[in-house]
Amino acid sequence: MMKCYQFYFLLIVFLLTNRSSYSQNANSLAPEGSLRVMQLMKNPNGVRRYPDALPSLLRMMNEQTWAKFDTDPLFISELTDERIHENPILYINCDDQPNLEFSPEENQALRRYMELGGFVYLDAGIKASFLGADLGHSYAAWDERPEVKEWFASVFPEKAFIPLDRSHDLFRIFFKGLPKNSDLKIEASQKRLPETVLTFVEQEKWPQGTYSFVGMKVKGRLACIASPICAMGWGQDEFGHWIPPISFRIRESAENFDENLKLASFAGGTFEVTREDGLKDIIYSQPGQRPVWVQEPAGKWRIFKYYSGEEISNYAHAFYARLGMNVFLYALLN
Amino acid sequence: MKLVVSIIGSLSALLILSGQAPSFEQKADDSQGNLDANSTDSNVTVLPTLQRSSQTETIKKAEVDLRHGKEGERVGAAKLLGKYPSSLTSSILVGSLDDQSALVRRAAMVSLSEHFLNGFPLYDKSLVEKIFSKLGDPDVEVRREVSTLIPRLVSPMMRSGVERVMVNGRPVYRALPSTLRPDLLALTQRSFLDSDAIVRQNILKYHTYLQVPLPPVTLEKLLKDQDRGVLLTALDRVSYNASQPRVIAQIEKLSLHEDRGIRLKIVDVVRDSNRYNTKYRSILRSMTEDPDPEVTSMAAVELARFGEKIKPEVIDRIKKYLLSARGMSSQVTTILYAVSAMGVDGVEVYKALTGHGSSKMRTVAWQRFLSLSNGWKNPDGWIPALMDRDQGVRTAVINTLRGRVGTMGKISMGKLVGSSYADVRKFLAESLAGAENEAVLEYSFDLLIDENLNVRASTIRSLGVRRETGWLKIMERSLLDDEYVIQRAAMESLLTDPVRGILILKKYISKNPGERISAMIRIELQRAGIQP
Structure with missing residues (x-):
């Protein structure tokens, strides 16, 4: 199994070369050997809030970097699934799960997975309590949601989630800073956001393209991170329109x-x-x-x-997509 | 002299705000309720300690600040009024939309949007028209807010009504049409070409709500827009002017656009506009030579849907594109299913895709390949599907084959009987019922002693259907099996032979009255009118 992860590491070092001038045509003809991201759905027939999100993000990474992902996530419903050890990244949208209660065997399997080099991304693993049952909101709180805290107390009783510093490599491993007009594919003279919004975003909301993340290290390696819901910003239709709108x-x-x-x-x-x-x-x-x-x-x-509005939504999507790509690329490199 | 009274519109102006802020004690109750609701969270409710002013007092103070304060105070008041949605606060905010400060106008517009978004729309037509008129504001942020708000302004603004007119001293009631005021209509038409791309895009999106036509000349200009969002939205509006030669010419140019998303959109547009002009079909044909295989594939499948024959080299590109696709994205799914429209040519594409790396893709490919080619008639065609490593693929194929496969021969069965997949062996066991005698003689015993319980049970059922020599002996022995599933399969087979089978069953229950299956046999015999 360790050999498997070492292989991925070497592969990614090769893959992660910034494509300064990427060709839209090149992405379609992809070689074999792409990486597959696992996605946990405790209830396989449950409703996924953002079904296009992860495939879209993986496709964007295929287009904008040399990393090659299978755009079809591998769904697992239990952490004891043997396939977990064949894939180095596990994505969990906490809002998509009926609950975050796992059997001791599953917790043991997760612990082993993380100890052996696996990376777990808990999207919506941070959720401010005042949001209540409103799942469509993201709020930059700085501690994991109580259910996640309780869950990981069973997985790693000796560890705790710690806020990620704004200077953490994860935030600048590939994309650096906030989206500019060229990233948004709008004219240079166009206002990308209302002034008060832009000021707040640049100085407080997402300074230098960072966000409120907490993480857990295992054997000196960042093995798990939790963030407010980011998947809502990853979806793109076939024409390149962002979906759904974000305020x-x-x-x-x-x-x-x-x-x-x-x-x-x-x-x-x-x-x-x-x-x-x-x-x-x-x-x-x-x-x-x-x-x-x-x-x-x-x-x-x-x-x-x-x-709300087109410019707000486009900007938010561009940010969340860049952030999401940074997370997955960081996971592969570390 | 005419006296015009808007009956419906005036009603909302009569509304006044009468709500009072709750007392401190009430606030404490609310807070407690929230504390309970969030008792599992780490965050706790804290009680405010200050004596706050009433809502009326707060609004009154904000109104005074908004009218007479300095710029900063006016901005603050406009922002604060957004938190108290009512017709009164909306009216106050509308009154500040002509403030000389752009910051105040922006804050007022954002607060008005907040009212609408919180479910407190403004119904007074004249006030809503005032808001809409800010589409001509010199400040781009105000214009953006207004254009975003259009769907929520339409209902009160476009509402028809009744007016009372005095004619020769007698009141006459006349219907007022649901049309936009002429000056606002002209403003909207100008806004199609606003200097800001977001405003242009919003007007393009919502002009139909306002019943404002989009002139072909304007559409042509917008189809040349440098902003991608505007261009994509303009393409959504092509159907209104699809027969205009200048629009067709622009669409043809855009079919060579550098952005793949735009070209994919063009495929959509020309497909939908095909009925307006034959030129669209030729654009679609030219797009089958697009450098991007996805665009090529989309164009080709749309042509195939129109009944056109697709060139072999284009089919080959589609095949290569699908083979190289990583998983089932929505685009790939669309193309994959649409390949069926190519008829016989599509069969070869599906056949090639049965070797795809994605299990989902293989599943669809096998199902389509077998369906389009009547592939169940040829075991050599479907046997490889049953060797697929993915159970989902095998299950889908078995479901397609079940009931369709004719007589299975010895050779076919021999290729699969050693399969490591129990679902495949179970399928073979089921197929024994209609298999060649030679195949049954050769492999039925192997399946009868299979390690998998379900395979054995299915074999017994099939042998019960065939009734080959010695089958009663097999059933009799199977009744003695330790597994209830096997016993039950044997019982069901024996029940179909009213003479020898029933005798064997009676004999069994007399010898094994305490067995679980004996109770079931008694029930079944009694149901058949036989006294056990």
């Missing part, structure tokens, strides 16, 4: 907000969410509406504004 939640400030929001009428509940620095934001949420504003630890108050 942005942005924190905005304005004059007197620190005084006004403290006293403004509010009828909902509040939630604490862990920040990157370990401190807590207090999220104010109105019943039947999306969260309205946030009180930050330093005493600053900001309002949540929601932006």
Whole structure:
């Protein structure tokens, strides 16, 4: 089995050469020997929220790098499936699973898989509690969701998830920084985002193309990562249109907000969410509406504004796709 | 003098906001409820400690700030009002859409969008028309917001109504058509060619909601647009002007576009527009020579669907494309199924794909190959499918063959009887019922002592159907088997012989009255009217 992973490593070193001028035609005629990514579906007949996501992302990697993936993920329903040891990457969309409860045998198999070099990507492994049952939202909390914490306490009782530093190699292994106009395939003069949105995205939401990830190291190697849901940003139809549309939640400030929001009428509940620095934001949420504003630890108050539209969606998709590709390429190289 | 009153539109203007913020005690209750709802999460609810103002007071203060504050205060007030959706706050925000500051106008538009998205649409036609008129705003962000919001503005803006007109001192009621105001119609038509690509794209997407026609000259310009999103959306609108020569000429040029996605879209467009002009068919033919095999394949299968014969070299490219495809993407799936439209030529493509690396692809290829070529008549054709390493492929093929395979010969059976796959051996056991005598003599014993229980049971059933010499002895022995499944198969076979079979069963239950199968035999015999 170790030989198998060593083979993949050598293969990827060969494959991961940046294609500065890629030909769209070249990708279609692919040689044999492509890598297959496993996807866990505890209920094989269950509903997948983003069925086009992973195949699209793998296809994009085939087009934009020399890495060669089978665009058809290998679905497994149990972690004791023997095929797990034939493939080095296991992708799990936590929102697609009926629950995150596994038998001791499965947990043992997962532990062995990770110890022997396997990489596990827990998409939607981070989920802020205030999102509740709303699965279509991504929020940059900085700790894994409680079910994941409980699960991995059974797999590696001696280990814990640790936030990934913004300077981690994973965020720049292939794509670096945020999408520019050329990446978005729009004219150089076109505004890629509204000004307030772009400022927030560049400085706080996704600085230098990073995001809120937590990871677990096994034998000195990053063997598992968890992120807020990213798969929603990977889908592309045959014409290159991104699917489905994505909106942005942005924190905005304005004059007197620190005084006004403290006293403004509010009828909902509040939630604490862990920040990157370990401190807590207090999220104010109105019943039947999306969260309205946030009180930050330093005493600053900001309002949540929601932006949707073609440019927002295209930008978000471009970011999530680049991030997703970085994750899989990092998994192969490490 | 005419007095015009919009009856429906005026109703919403009468609505006033009367809601009050709950008291502190109420807030504590809400918070507690949320705490319970999230009791399993690590995040906990915290109680606000400040005495907040009422909703009316908050809105009033924001309204004052929005009208009389400095720019920063006006921006803040516009943002805050987005959190209190109501007809009153929407009216206040609409009133600030002419603010001299673009930042205020942007904030007001975003807040209005928030109201709509939170399910609080504005119904007053004049207010909605005011929002829509900002499609002509000098600030691009405002225009983008408005154009994105069009689907939500259409209903109140395009609503028909009734007007009351005084004619010779008597009131007369007249219907108002659901059309766009003339100045807004002209504005929309100008916006087709807005300087911003997002606005152009949105107008192209939503102009039909507004019943604004897209002139052929404008469509032609948009088909030359440098923005990919605009171009793809414009291609969706070709059907309205598909018979226009200038549009056809532009489509022909785009069939050579450098972007593969655009060329794939062109295949879609020319397929749908084929009924408007014969030129579209010739564009499709030329696209079968596209450098990209996916475009070639899509164009070819569409031509095949029209009943056209496809050139052998094009079929060969499709075959190569499918053979090199990594798994079943949506495009590959479309092409794979559409190959059927090529008839006999398609059979060869499917045959080639039976050796594909993807099990899903092999499954479809085998099923189609066997169906299109009546392949079940030729064992040499389908035997390799039963040697496939993937159980899914074998199951699909066995399901296709089951009931269709005629008499199976000794040679065919000999090739499969040693298979390591139990599902294949079970299929052989089932096929024994209609196999050649020689094959039965040669291989039935092997299958009768198979390691797999289901194979043995199927063999017994088949032998029970054939009733070859000595079959009763086999059934009698099988009744003594340790496995209930085997006993039951033997019982079912013996029940079909009302003389000798029944006697054997009676003898068995008299000797083995306590066996589980004996109870079943008694029930079956009684059902057949025989006293055990």
